[in-house]
Amino acid sequence: MVGIKEVARRAGVSIGTVSNVVNRPHVVSAATRSRVLSVIEELGYVRDESARQLRAGRSRIMALLVLDLGNPFFVDLARGAEEAAHDEGLNVITCNSGQRVELEASYLSMLAEQRVRGVLLSPVDSNGAALRTFRRRGIPYVLVDRNVPVAEASSVSVDDVAGGALAARHLLETGHTDIAFVNGPTILTQCREREEGVRSALENSGARLSVLETGALDVASGRDAGARLLGISPRPTAVFCANDLLALGVLQAMVAAGVRVPSEMAIVGYDDIEFAGAAAVPLTSVRQPAKRLGRTAAELLIAETSEREGPVEHREVVFKPELVVRASTRLHRE
Structure with missing residues (x-):
């Protein structure tokens, strides 16, 4: 991959100038900015976002780990989470455990290694070893379509x-x-x-x-x-x-x-x-309300991972279900 040093050398500017063009373009003159952007396009340079976020100490990526992306319920839930994240300039990566404990554990380990901002999690087993291990890593998370004691984490669910x-x-x-x-x-x-x-x-x-x-x-x-x-x-x-x-x-x-x-x-x-x-x-x-579940969970996680003083206040949000009657049921005695 082309590095920032190569871009700076080819454009005849400092590394700091290239960084400003990428991150704070308004502080660079129009002519210099145009020259640097031309070189970036020519070389195919892509900034190392993970390194930038590591230096800043805060990722712009949230994760959503669900049971089954083959189920449209979780697709709608993901849409709600993405909408809330995008409103805050954040991105969401979605992972599918396929209702498998071992795959869920693998994803949780990977997400911890990648130092994501936090995780929206619909766990296979909310009392399982994988979640207990993840808790010890100190990464913020919100349970979705589940509830747990408020002392452990925030949760969004339906009764x-x-x-x-x-x-x-x-x-x-x-x-x-x-x-x-x-x-x-x-x-x-x-x-x-x-x-x-x-x-x-x-x-x-x-x-x-x-x-x-x-x-x-x-x-x-x-x-x-x-x-x-x-x-x-x-x-x-x-x-x-x-x-x-x-x-x-x-x-x-x-x-x-x-x-x-x-x-x-x-x-x-x-x-x-x-x-x-x-x-x-x-x-x-x-x-x-799948979409509302996802949006609400993402909003809770964003609130908990925003810079603030004092301890994090966990919340439990429980929605009421609604029966929608259609043709597959009717009065049996008729």
């Missing part, structure tokens, strides 16, 4: 217990008494909390609950769960899925088997991604 209860009560209100819950990996906090909400809502209802756990929160796992549902006797008349991708997979399995939705099987998802409303049978879903 998933309330969300699970919303879905279960809706199915009860539409006349269902034999309900299935298709859950994702229970190492994930939100999966455990959504199941908790379902169980609390059905506790004294007399309804029968079947719980199926999948290895991932994706469409393929939803199709597999749908096939398993078809084998249950008596078959449930309604199913709530821990996210919309699982629900779309279950819907595919029902359509392939000739099971009518919602008259023979009502389906509810979670997240309310764009594809939920565009499905062959538009899905009822519990809506999470």
Whole structure:
């Protein structure tokens, strides 16, 4: 790579002048600035931003580490984080753990080595060794789609217990008494909390609950769960899925088997991604404000990493979920 010394030599100026052209162009005369910029373009010089930030002691790069970029929920979350970062002249690099503990640990180690400004983190396991190790490195972070004690870090989340209860009560209100819950990996906090909400809502209802756990929160796992549902006797008349991708997979399995939705099987998802409303049978879903989650988390991290005196004040922000009713559920008794 071409260095700043070569640019200075070719332009016939000092290294300081080249630095000023790049960082403070207003202090350099127009003629000198034009000559230096021509040489920069000719040689393809790119300034060493990481070294500059290291000298300044503050990076302009935040990181976002999420569970699954194949899930549109996390794409929308990333958009919100990027908007907030760009408003402050910061950039965001996005990493995908793929719901794998070992990959998450690798990314956290790399981000610590790169001395990023801070990390927005949706962890596989919020009590796992990878996060405990990361905490000891002293890099600011905010948990997204999770909550932790405020003493540890700030967090932005949705009340998933309330969300699970919303879905279960809706199915009860539409006349269902034999309900299935298709859950994702229970190492994930939100999966455990959504199941908790379902169980609390059905506790004294007399309804029968079947719980199926999948290895991932994706469409393929939803199709597999749908096939398993078809084998249950008596078959449930309604199913709530821990996210919309699982629900779309279950819907595919029902359509392939000739099971009518919602008259023979009502389906509810979670997240309310764009594809939920565009499905062959538009899905009822519990809506999470993904973009607001990302923006709010980024704003908290920016506030915590801005120069200020005194200890950092952590915050816990919890949004309320909202049920969006569509064609995949209706009154069962009709």
